[in-house]
Amino acid sequence: MERIKMCAICGIKIAKYTCTKCGALVCEDCFDKRKMLCISCASGLKA
Ligand SMILES: [Zn+2]
Numbered sequence: 001m002e003r004i005k006m007c008a009i010c011g012i013k014i015a016k017y018t019c020t021k022c023g024a025l026v027c028e029d030c031f032d033k034r035k036m037l038c039i040s041c042a043s044g045l046k047a
């Protein structure tokens, strides 16, 4: 059993960050550090 959480978006990398909007655990590639959001929330965000 692995305790490592995988990225909720790509599912292939280790999740290191948590989206401040949806709470998804995502990897660095799927996280916008400037916005503190996952790429899903960041790309769907207006303004
Ligand atoms: Zn990812």
Ligand SMILES: [Zn+2]
Residues within 6 Å of the ligand: 019, 020, 021, 022, 023, 024, 037, 038, 039, 040, 041, 042
């Ligand atoms: Zn999100």
